[in-house]
Amino acid sequence: MQLPKWQNQLAESIKSPEALIEALNLPATLLPKLEKAHKMFPLRVTQSYLDKIEKGNIYDPLLRQILPLTEETIITEGYTTDPVEDKQFEKTPGLLHKYHGRVLLTLTGACGIHCRYCFRRHFDYSSSNPSKQNWDSALEYIQNDNSIYEVIFSGGDPLSLTDQRLSKLAHDIDQITHVKFLRIHTRQITILPDRVNEQFLGWIEKLRLKLIMVVHINHPNEIDQLTSDSLGKLHEIGVELFNQSVLLKGVNNNENTLIQLSLKLIENGVKPYYLHMLDKAQGTAHFNVNESTAKKLIKNMQEKLPGYAIPKLVREVPHTPYKKPINVS
Numbered sequence: 001m002q003l004p005k006w007q008n009q010l011a012e013s014i015k016s017p018e019a020l021i022e023a024l025n026l027p028a029t030l031l032p033k034l035e036k037a038h039k040m041f042p043l044r045v046t047q048s049y050l051d052k053i054e055k056g057n058i059y060d061p062l063l064r065q066i067l068p069l070t071e072e073t074i075i076t077e078g079y080t081t082d083p084v085e086d087k088q089f090e091k092t093p094g095l096l097h098k099y100h101g102r103v104l105l106t107l108t109g110a111c112g113i114h115c116r117y118c119f120r121r122h123f124d125y126s127s128s129n130p131s132k133q134n135w136d137s138a139l140e141y142i143q144n145d146n147s148i149y150e151v152i153f154s155g156g157d158p159l160s161l162t163d164q165r166l167s168k169l170a171h172d173i174d175q176i177t178h179v180k181f182l183r184i185h186t187r188q189i190t191i192l193p194d195r196v197n198e199q200f201l202g203w204i205e206k207l208r209l210k211l212i213m214v215v216h217i218n219h220p221n222e223i224d225q226l227t228s229d230s231l232g233k234l235h236e237i238g239v240e241l242f243n244q245s246v247l248l249k250g251v252n253n254n255e256n257t258l259i260q261l262s263l264k265l266i267e268n269g270v271k272p273y274y275l276h277m278l279d280k281a282q283g284t285a286h287f288n289v290n291e292s293t294a295k296k297l298i299k300n301m302q303e304k305l306p307g308y309a310i311p312k313l314v315r316e317v318p319h320t321p322y323k324k325p326i327n328v329s
Protein backbone atom coordinates (compact mmCIF):
# COMPACT_ATOMS: atom_id res chain seq x y z
CA MET A 1 0.00 0.00 0.00
CA GLN A 2 1.28 3.45 -0.91
CA LEU A 3 1.96 5.69 2.10
CA PRO A 4 0.54 9.22 2.11
CA LYS A 5 3.03 11.91 1.05
CA TRP A 6 3.36 13.29 4.59
CA GLN A 7 4.38 9.92 6.00
CA ASN A 8 7.16 9.56 3.45
CA GLN A 9 8.39 13.03 4.24
CA LEU A 10 8.32 12.26 7.95
CA ALA A 11 10.37 9.09 7.37
CA GLU A 12 12.85 11.03 5.25
CA SER A 13 13.32 13.90 7.71
CA ILE A 14 16.87 15.09 8.40
CA LYS A 15 18.27 13.60 11.59
CA SER A 16 21.98 14.38 11.58
CA PRO A 17 23.99 17.61 11.92
CA GLU A 18 26.06 16.63 8.87
CA ALA A 19 22.95 16.35 6.67
CA LEU A 20 21.60 19.66 7.98
CA ILE A 21 24.86 21.46 7.27
CA GLU A 22 24.90 20.09 3.75
CA ALA A 23 21.24 20.83 3.04
CA LEU A 24 21.51 24.45 4.17
CA ASN A 25 25.05 25.25 2.99
CA LEU A 26 26.13 26.02 6.53
CA PRO A 27 29.83 26.28 7.42
CA ALA A 28 31.37 22.86 8.18
CA THR A 29 33.17 24.46 11.17
CA LEU A 30 29.76 24.50 12.88
CA LEU A 31 29.67 20.71 13.15
CA PRO A 32 31.65 20.18 16.40
CA LYS A 33 29.42 22.78 18.10
CA LEU A 34 26.28 20.79 17.29
CA GLU A 35 27.25 17.27 18.25
CA LYS A 36 27.03 17.35 22.06
CA ALA A 37 23.54 18.85 22.16
CA HIS A 38 22.45 16.56 19.31
CA LYS A 39 23.39 13.54 21.43
CA MET A 40 21.23 14.79 24.32
CA PHE A 41 18.17 15.64 22.17
CA PRO A 42 18.62 14.55 18.56
CA LEU A 43 18.20 16.95 15.70
CA ARG A 44 15.16 16.33 13.53
CA VAL A 45 13.58 18.45 10.82
CA THR A 46 11.36 17.95 7.77
CA GLN A 47 12.11 19.09 4.23
CA SER A 48 9.04 21.39 4.27
CA TYR A 49 10.48 23.28 7.24
CA LEU A 50 13.98 23.37 5.73
CA ASP A 51 12.49 24.96 2.60
CA LYS A 52 11.54 27.98 4.72
CA ILE A 53 15.08 28.55 6.02
CA GLU A 54 17.52 30.87 4.27
CA LYS A 55 20.52 28.90 3.04
CA GLY A 56 23.87 29.84 4.58
CA ASN A 57 22.35 32.03 7.29
CA ILE A 58 23.20 30.61 10.73
CA TYR A 59 21.03 33.30 12.34
CA ASP A 60 17.88 32.41 10.44
CA PRO A 61 15.07 32.52 13.06
CA LEU A 62 13.67 29.15 11.91
CA LEU A 63 17.08 27.53 11.96
CA ARG A 64 17.57 28.71 15.56
CA GLN A 65 14.56 26.62 16.54
CA ILE A 66 16.08 23.35 15.29
CA LEU A 67 19.84 23.86 15.63
CA PRO A 68 21.36 21.89 18.54
CA LEU A 69 23.80 24.31 20.18
CA THR A 70 26.42 23.85 22.91
CA GLU A 71 24.42 26.28 25.07
CA GLU A 72 21.93 23.45 25.63
CA THR A 73 24.52 21.51 27.57
CA ILE A 74 24.92 24.24 30.20
CA ILE A 75 23.16 23.45 33.48
CA THR A 76 21.27 26.56 34.58
CA GLU A 77 19.79 27.12 38.01
CA GLY A 78 16.00 27.34 37.98
CA TYR A 79 15.70 25.17 34.85
CA THR A 80 14.43 21.62 35.37
CA THR A 81 13.51 18.45 33.44
CA ASP A 82 9.78 18.88 34.17
CA PRO A 83 9.25 22.67 34.33
CA VAL A 84 5.45 22.52 34.31
CA GLU A 85 5.36 19.48 36.63
CA ASP A 86 3.06 17.55 34.30
CA LYS A 87 3.86 14.08 35.61
CA GLN A 88 1.93 14.54 38.86
CA PHE A 89 -1.32 15.22 36.96
CA GLU A 90 -1.18 11.91 35.10
CA LYS A 91 -4.32 9.96 36.02
CA THR A 92 -3.92 7.02 33.63
CA PRO A 93 -0.90 6.43 31.32
CA GLY A 94 -0.76 9.40 28.96
CA LEU A 95 -3.82 11.20 30.37
CA LEU A 96 -3.14 14.46 32.22
CA HIS A 97 -6.01 16.04 34.15
CA LYS A 98 -4.69 19.39 35.18
CA TYR A 99 -7.36 21.96 34.35
CA HIS A 100 -11.07 21.86 35.21
CA GLY A 101 -13.20 20.19 32.52
CA ARG A 102 -10.29 19.38 30.22
CA VAL A 103 -8.02 16.38 29.88
CA LEU A 104 -4.90 16.15 27.77
CA LEU A 105 -3.73 12.98 26.04
CA THR A 106 -0.01 12.71 25.25
CA LEU A 107 -0.67 10.44 22.29
CA THR A 108 2.90 10.01 21.11
CA GLY A 109 6.43 11.17 21.80
CA ALA A 110 7.08 11.52 18.08
CA CYS A 111 7.39 14.87 16.34
CA GLY A 112 8.44 15.69 12.78
CA ILE A 113 10.73 18.37 14.16
CA HIS A 114 12.67 18.66 17.38
CA CYS A 115 12.24 22.19 18.68
CA ARG A 116 15.21 22.99 20.85
CA TYR A 117 13.12 25.03 23.32
CA CYS A 118 10.60 22.21 23.87
CA PHE A 119 9.45 21.92 27.49
CA ARG A 120 8.77 18.22 26.94
CA ARG A 121 12.30 17.45 25.72
CA HIS A 122 12.90 15.44 28.90
CA PHE A 123 9.41 13.91 29.20
CA ASP A 124 9.31 10.12 29.60
CA TYR A 125 6.97 9.23 26.74
CA SER A 126 7.84 5.55 26.98
CA SER A 127 5.85 5.22 30.21
CA SER A 128 3.20 7.81 29.28
CA ASN A 129 1.72 6.58 26.06
CA PRO A 130 -1.92 5.59 26.19
CA SER A 131 -1.72 3.84 22.82
CA LYS A 132 -0.02 0.92 24.56
CA GLN A 133 -3.13 0.40 26.67
CA ASN A 134 -5.36 0.46 23.55
CA TRP A 135 -6.71 3.74 24.90
CA ASP A 136 -9.08 1.85 27.18
CA SER A 137 -8.05 3.28 30.53
CA ALA A 138 -8.00 6.85 29.16
CA LEU A 139 -11.44 6.44 27.57
CA GLU A 140 -12.84 4.92 30.73
CA TYR A 141 -11.53 7.86 32.79
CA ILE A 142 -13.17 10.36 30.40
CA GLN A 143 -16.42 8.38 30.32
CA ASN A 144 -16.60 8.29 34.14
CA ASP A 145 -16.13 12.02 34.72
CA ASN A 146 -18.96 14.02 33.19
CA SER A 147 -17.36 17.34 34.14
CA ILE A 148 -14.94 16.74 31.22
CA TYR A 149 -16.16 18.77 28.24
CA GLU A 150 -12.93 18.95 26.25
CA VAL A 151 -10.31 16.39 25.23
CA ILE A 152 -6.95 17.65 24.01
CA PHE A 153 -4.73 15.66 21.67
CA SER A 154 -1.14 16.52 22.44
CA GLY A 155 2.25 14.86 22.31
CA GLY A 156 4.86 14.98 20.97
CA ASP A 157 2.84 15.90 17.93
CA PRO A 158 -0.48 14.02 17.78
CA LEU A 159 -0.61 14.43 14.00
CA SER A 160 2.46 12.18 13.77
CA LEU A 161 -0.02 9.32 14.25
CA THR A 162 -1.75 7.81 11.24
CA ASP A 163 -5.30 8.83 10.37
CA GLN A 164 -6.39 5.29 11.06
CA ARG A 165 -5.31 5.46 14.70
CA LEU A 166 -6.32 9.07 15.29
CA SER A 167 -9.76 8.70 13.75
CA LYS A 168 -10.46 5.56 15.79
CA LEU A 169 -9.67 7.39 19.03
CA ALA A 170 -11.56 10.52 17.98
CA HIS A 171 -14.55 8.38 17.04
CA ASP A 172 -14.54 6.70 20.48
CA ILE A 173 -14.43 10.11 22.17
CA ASP A 174 -17.19 11.33 19.85
CA GLN A 175 -19.47 8.70 21.47
CA ILE A 176 -19.02 10.21 24.95
CA THR A 177 -21.83 12.73 24.97
CA HIS A 178 -20.59 15.02 27.77
CA VAL A 179 -17.44 15.79 25.70
CA LYS A 180 -18.18 18.76 23.43
CA PHE A 181 -14.80 19.83 22.08
CA LEU A 182 -11.79 18.10 20.62
CA ARG A 183 -8.64 20.20 20.59
CA ILE A 184 -5.52 19.28 18.64
CA HIS A 185 -2.18 20.90 19.41
CA THR A 186 0.19 20.52 16.50
CA ARG A 187 3.12 22.00 14.64
CA GLN A 188 2.52 19.81 11.59
CA ILE A 189 0.67 22.59 9.72
CA THR A 190 3.94 24.47 9.40
CA ILE A 191 6.47 21.62 9.35
CA LEU A 192 4.44 19.20 7.19
CA PRO A 193 1.55 21.04 5.52
CA ASP A 194 0.74 17.94 3.43
CA ARG A 195 -0.57 16.41 6.66
CA VAL A 196 -3.85 18.20 5.94
CA ASN A 197 -4.84 15.81 3.16
CA GLU A 198 -8.22 14.48 2.00
CA GLN A 199 -8.08 11.51 4.32
CA PHE A 200 -7.55 13.72 7.38
CA LEU A 201 -10.18 16.27 6.36
CA GLY A 202 -12.58 13.41 5.63
CA TRP A 203 -12.72 12.05 9.17
CA ILE A 204 -12.51 15.30 11.10
CA GLU A 205 -15.40 16.73 9.09
CA LYS A 206 -17.65 13.87 10.22
CA LEU A 207 -17.15 14.33 13.95
CA ARG A 208 -19.96 15.56 16.19
CA LEU A 209 -17.31 17.22 18.37
CA LYS A 210 -16.41 20.83 17.67
CA LEU A 211 -12.83 20.79 16.45
CA ILE A 212 -10.29 23.32 17.68
CA MET A 213 -6.75 23.35 16.39
CA VAL A 214 -3.84 25.19 18.00
CA VAL A 215 -1.08 25.51 15.43
CA HIS A 216 2.07 26.58 17.38
CA ILE A 217 3.65 28.97 14.90
CA ASN A 218 6.46 31.19 16.23
CA HIS A 219 7.55 33.24 13.25
CA PRO A 220 5.84 34.73 10.17
CA ASN A 221 8.29 32.87 7.86
CA GLU A 222 6.73 29.62 9.06
CA ILE A 223 3.60 30.49 7.06
CA ASP A 224 4.45 29.93 3.39
CA GLN A 225 1.99 29.22 0.59
CA LEU A 226 1.67 25.50 1.45
CA THR A 227 0.95 26.22 5.11
CA SER A 228 -1.46 28.95 4.10
CA ASP A 229 -3.31 26.48 1.82
CA SER A 230 -3.57 23.92 4.63
CA LEU A 231 -4.92 26.52 7.03
CA GLY A 232 -7.43 27.52 4.36
CA LYS A 233 -8.71 23.95 4.03
CA LEU A 234 -9.17 23.62 7.79
CA HIS A 235 -10.89 27.00 7.99
CA GLU A 236 -13.23 26.03 5.15
CA ILE A 237 -14.62 23.03 7.03
CA GLY A 238 -15.19 25.05 10.19
CA VAL A 239 -12.19 24.13 12.33
CA GLU A 240 -11.54 26.90 14.89
CA LEU A 241 -7.91 27.92 14.49
CA PHE A 242 -5.80 29.43 17.24
CA ASN A 243 -2.11 30.09 17.54
CA GLN A 244 0.14 29.78 20.50
CA SER A 245 3.72 31.05 20.16
CA VAL A 246 6.61 30.83 22.54
CA LEU A 247 8.58 34.04 23.01
CA LEU A 248 12.12 33.04 22.02
CA LYS A 249 15.36 35.00 22.02
CA GLY A 250 16.90 35.01 18.54
CA VAL A 251 13.61 33.91 16.96
CA ASN A 252 10.73 36.31 17.58
CA ASN A 253 11.81 38.68 20.37
CA ASN A 254 11.23 41.81 18.37
CA GLU A 255 8.20 43.95 17.76
CA ASN A 256 8.23 43.79 13.98
CA THR A 257 8.37 39.99 13.87
CA LEU A 258 5.50 39.65 16.34
CA ILE A 259 3.39 42.19 14.45
CA GLN A 260 4.01 40.45 11.12
CA LEU A 261 3.19 37.11 12.72
CA SER A 262 -0.14 38.36 14.10
CA LEU A 263 -1.12 39.93 10.78
CA LYS A 264 -0.24 36.81 8.82
CA LEU A 265 -2.17 34.61 11.23
CA ILE A 266 -5.30 36.77 11.02
CA GLU A 267 -4.99 36.85 7.23
CA ASN A 268 -5.07 33.04 7.31
CA GLY A 269 -8.05 32.75 9.65
CA VAL A 270 -6.00 32.00 12.78
CA LYS A 271 -6.54 33.87 16.04
CA PRO A 272 -3.27 34.87 17.78
CA TYR A 273 -4.08 33.50 21.18
CA TYR A 274 -1.12 33.09 23.52
CA LEU A 275 2.39 34.46 23.56
CA HIS A 276 3.93 32.08 26.00
CA MET A 277 6.92 32.84 28.21
CA LEU A 278 9.52 30.07 27.92
CA ASP A 279 8.92 27.06 30.16
CA LYS A 280 12.20 26.64 31.98
CA ALA A 281 13.31 23.23 30.73
CA GLN A 282 16.96 22.39 31.34
CA GLY A 283 18.99 23.26 28.21
CA THR A 284 16.74 26.08 26.99
CA ALA A 285 18.02 29.08 29.01
CA HIS A 286 19.60 30.73 25.94
CA PHE A 287 16.07 31.22 24.52
CA ASN A 288 14.76 33.07 27.56
CA VAL A 289 13.37 36.60 27.22
CA ASN A 290 12.84 38.45 30.49
CA GLU A 291 9.41 39.56 31.60
CA SER A 292 9.97 43.31 31.31
CA THR A 293 11.08 42.92 27.66
CA ALA A 294 8.06 40.72 26.99
CA LYS A 295 5.69 43.33 28.46
CA LYS A 296 7.30 46.08 26.41
CA LEU A 297 6.86 44.02 23.23
CA ILE A 298 3.15 43.53 23.90
CA LYS A 299 2.69 47.23 24.70
CA ASN A 300 4.34 48.17 21.42
CA MET A 301 2.07 45.73 19.60
CA GLN A 302 -0.95 47.31 21.28
CA GLU A 303 -0.01 50.68 19.82
CA LYS A 304 0.06 49.30 16.29
CA LEU A 305 -2.51 46.52 16.05
CA PRO A 306 -6.22 46.08 16.75
CA GLY A 307 -7.10 44.26 19.99
CA TYR A 308 -8.04 41.04 18.19
CA ALA A 309 -4.50 40.71 16.86
CA ILE A 310 -2.80 40.90 20.27
CA PRO A 311 -1.96 37.56 21.90
CA LYS A 312 -2.27 37.19 25.66
CA LEU A 313 1.09 37.12 27.38
CA VAL A 314 1.06 34.09 29.68
CA ARG A 315 3.24 31.90 31.79
CA GLU A 316 2.69 28.32 32.95
CA VAL A 317 3.01 28.19 36.73
CA PRO A 318 3.03 24.70 38.28
CA HIS A 319 -0.01 24.06 40.53
CA THR A 320 -1.98 26.98 39.04
CA PRO A 321 -5.27 25.75 37.53
CA TYR A 322 -4.90 27.98 34.43
CA LYS A 323 -2.18 29.69 32.40
CA LYS A 324 -1.19 32.79 34.30
CA PRO A 325 -1.80 36.03 32.36
CA ILE A 326 0.99 38.60 32.75
CA ASN A 327 -0.34 42.10 33.28
CA VAL A 328 1.36 44.41 30.79
CA SER A 329 -0.09 47.76 31.94
Ligand code: SF4
Binding pocket: 110, 111, 112, 113, 114, 115, 118, 119, 120, 121, 155, 156, 157, 187
Ligand atom coordinates in the same frame (compact mmCIF):
# COMPACT_ATOMS: atom_id res chain seq x y z
S1 SF4 B 1 6.25 18.68 21.26
FE1 SF4 B 1 5.94 20.51 19.98
S2 SF4 B 1 7.52 21.96 20.70
FE2 SF4 B 1 8.11 19.90 21.41
S3 SF4 B 1 9.49 19.12 19.83
FE3 SF4 B 1 7.43 18.39 19.36
S4 SF4 B 1 6.61 19.91 17.92
FE4 SF4 B 1 8.37 20.84 18.92
